[in-house]
Amino acid sequence: MTFTIPIENGDAVKIAEAESQRTLYPYVTGTSIVAIKYKDGVLMASDMGGSYGSTLRYKNIERMKAIGKHSLLGASGEISDFQEILRYLDELTLNDNMWDDGNSLGPKEIHNYLTRVMYNRRNKFNPLWNTLVLGGVKNGKSYLGMVSMIGVSFEDDHVATGFGNHLARPILRDEWHADLSFEDGVKLLEKCMRVLLYRDRSAINKLQIAKITEEGVTVSQPYSLKTFWEYSSFHNPTASAEGSW
Amino acid sequence: MFRNQYDTDVTTWSPTGRLFQVEYAMEAVKQGSAAIGLRSRSHVVLACVNKAQSELSSHQRKIFKVDDHIGVAIAGLTADGRVLSRYMRSESINHSFTYESPLPVGRLVVHLADKAQVCTQRSWKRPYGVGLLVGGLDESGAHLYYNCPSGNYFEYQAFAIGSRSQAAKTYLERRFESFGDSSREDLIKDAILAVRETLQGETLKSSLCTVAILGVDEPFHFLDQEAIQKVIDTFEKVPEEEEGEDEAGEGEAEAAAAAPAEQGGAGAGDQDVAPMEM
Numbered sequence A: 001m002t003f004t005i006p007i008e009n010g011d012a013v014k015i016a017e018a019e020s021q022r023t024l025y026p027y028v029t030g031t032s033i034v035a036i037k038y039k040d041g042v043l044m045a046s047d048m049g050g051s052y053g054s055t056l057r058y059k060n061i062e063r064m065k066a067i068g069k070h071s072l073l074g075a076s077g078e079i080s081d082f083q084e085i086l087r088y089l090d091e092l093t094l095n096d097n098m099w100d101d102g103n104s105l106g107p108k109e110i111h112n113y114l115t116r117v118m119y120n121r122r123n124k125f126n127p128l129w130n131t132l133v134l135g136g137v138k139n140g141k142s143y144l145g146m147v148s149m150i151g152v153s154f155e156d157d158h159v160a161t162g163f164g165n166h167l168a169r170p171i172l173r174d175e176w177h178a179d180l181s182f183e184d185g186v187k188l189l190e191k192c193m194r195v196l197l198y199r200d201r202s203a204i205n206k207l208q209i210a211k212i213t214e215e216g217v218t219v220s221q222p223y224s225l226k227t228f229w230e231y232s233s234f235h236n237p238t239a240s241a242e243g244s245w
Numbered sequence B: 001m002f003r004n005q006y007d008t009d010v011t012t013w014s015p016t017g018r019l020f021q022v023e024y025a026m027e028a029v030k031q032g033s034a035a036i037g038l039r040s041r042s043h044v045v046l047a048c049v050n051k052a053q054s055e056l057s058s059h060q061r062k063i064f065k066v067d068d069h070i071g072v073a074i075a076g077l078t079a080d081g082r083v084l085s086r087y088m089r090s091e092s093i094n095h096s097f098t099y100e101s102p103l104p105v106g107r108l109v110v111h112l113a114d115k116a117q118v119c120t121q122r123s124w125k126r127p128y129g130v131g132l133l134v135g136g137l138d139e140s141g142a143h144l145y146y147n148c149p150s151g152n153y154f155e156y157q158a159f160a161i162g163s164r165s166q167a168a169k170t171y172l173e174r175r176f177e178s179f180g181d182s183s184r185e186d187l188i189k190d191a192i193l194a195v196r197e198t199l200q201g202e203t204l205k206s207s208l209c210t211v212a213i214l215g216v217d218e219p220f221h222f223l224d225q226e227a228i229q230k231v232i233d234t235f236e237k238v239p240e241e242e243e244g245e246d247e248a249g250e251g252e253a254e255a256a257a258a259a260p261a262e263q264g265g266a267g268a269g270d271q272d273v274a275p276m277e278m
Helices: A012-019 A079-099 A107-123 A163-167 A169-175 A182-199 B020-031 B078-099 B105-118 B165-181 B184-198 B225-235 B243-249 B252-272
Strands: A028-030 A033-038 A041-047 A050-052 A055-058 A064-067 A071-078 A130-138 A141-147 A153-155 A158-160 A207-213 A216-219 B035-039 B043-049 B063-067 B070-076 B130-138 B141-147 B153-156 B158-161 B209-215 B218-222
Touching: A028 A079, A033 A071, A033 A130, A033 A141, A033 A182, A041 A071, A041 A130, A041 A141, A041 A182, A064 A079, A064 A207, A064 A216, A071 A079, A071 A107, A071 A207, A079 A107, A079 A130, A107 A130, A107 A141, A107 A153, A107 B078, A130 A207, A141 A158, A158 A169, A163 A169, A163 A182, A169 A182, A182 A207, B020 B070, B020 B130, B035 B070, B035 B130, B035 B141, B035 B165, B035 B184, B043 B063, B043 B070, B043 B130, B043 B141, B043 B184, B063 B078, B063 B130, B063 B209, B063 B218, B070 B078, B070 B209, B078 B105, B078 B130, B105 B130, B105 B141, B105 B153, B130 B158, B130 B209, B141 B158, B158 B165, B158 B184, B165 B184, B184 B209, B184 B225
Parallel strands: none
Antiparallel strands: A028 A050, A028 A071, A033 A041, A033 A158, A041 A207, A050 A055, A064 A071, A071 A130, A130 A141, A141 A153, A207 A216, B035 B043, B035 B158, B043 B209, B063 B070, B070 B130, B130 B141, B141 B153, B209 B218
16 A cells, blocks of 8 residues: 655745744734724823733733824734834925825725735734734814725724723623713723723723824823622622632 | 027927926927817816818817816827827726725826826926816816916816817907806807807807816706807897808907907918827
8 A cells, every 4th residue: 555645835945934924923912902983083092001911911002093194093912013114104204295285095095005014914824913003183073994804994983902892892882872971981981991901811901092083192190990809709709600710 | 599409308498497398298288189178167168269170070079078177179199199088087087996986187287297297307208288177076166277288287267278279268368357256158258159169160050069068066068059049149139140240240350350469470371280180
């Protein structure tokens, strides 16, 4: 009995060298971003954590940045890819400013530009491992959209990434309404972030809330949410589940 | 007096600091048939004279849609004009694809001017022999630009290029201050009247001119023959009686009569227009 060993991928060596360039898995990651439209513009919240696998390694990472005059970008996923995207956008906004002609790139334009970038990278099997949230206000119109690492892009009144999709969006679907005041908006976001803090392993209790209105972007100082761990069930957690820990 | 020595290629300066090839290219624009543009704060109108090679042929297209919010009228070598229109359409659509937003006309015009400049600084190229009147919108409203074979561009409230354009320019100079707040209809009427100036007494018929308009909330489109004829009918009282009625009806006829004296040379040169220039 003889069998031949098929030689698949004869030039594997060459391809491996080329392939070693592409993104295979993320290393330092940020967790959810949650964002909503409100009366004067857009509110966005994120924590300041950068996880290295299951280790909560970095605790001072700003995952939301102002872009140009009219936009705010938040990212979850690989932090280094987020920084790369910021460099692309820097070049873009620099060239836009150099025109100095009264025209400027608004949030819609930036969102579409990012969609093109993310989709093109996905097509080359070398994605930027991020889910991006783009919010902004231009000429009185608020804009909020999202782009994923495979180039799926859409706009909505409230968006969330990662775990936020599962834990925060149901809350937003019930409680978001148009023309929220700033205080109500922040309360709503804090409610979402608190749930994420309790239930998302990679969340840390140090968050920022960013606001973008016609006037511009403000990112708050980092602060923590009050949490409560004295629920009676927490005292003897395995009471109703013998054998577990 | 030096012209013949220093005009062989575009990369040779003359002792007086001129590039003759570029200037000759600008002459080609003057030989083409007239194109006119004018704008208000919210609209731009482009108009041109339809010139046909002979009675047997159709007339050349001189106005092109670049995008919903940008149009261009050309004068000079129409082949060069078509190539540049294609470039403009390409730039515009690429911008729309990437940013889902219309390309501001001011930026398109700079790209076009830079492209023209390249041809004035390469020994293996020649300047484009076409002048472009680019009308379009950006965030600050409606704009009209003129792009020159030299690579220069200028913004205008109203302008005319091509043969006998001086007559149209004289008419526009008298009226341009009111264009900013003009209604859409008045703007169209002024454009057609300016076209009439370049016709030098020939009766204005809707078949002789093409008019296109674009504005805020109005995508670029051509006006059909009926619409143009309707506007013509408001000021051409009796189309058959050429001499008597025209002069009695409108004072503009006097300007038209004065213009031929200046443009006499260009008028005679009409028969000598090279076939590729319209």
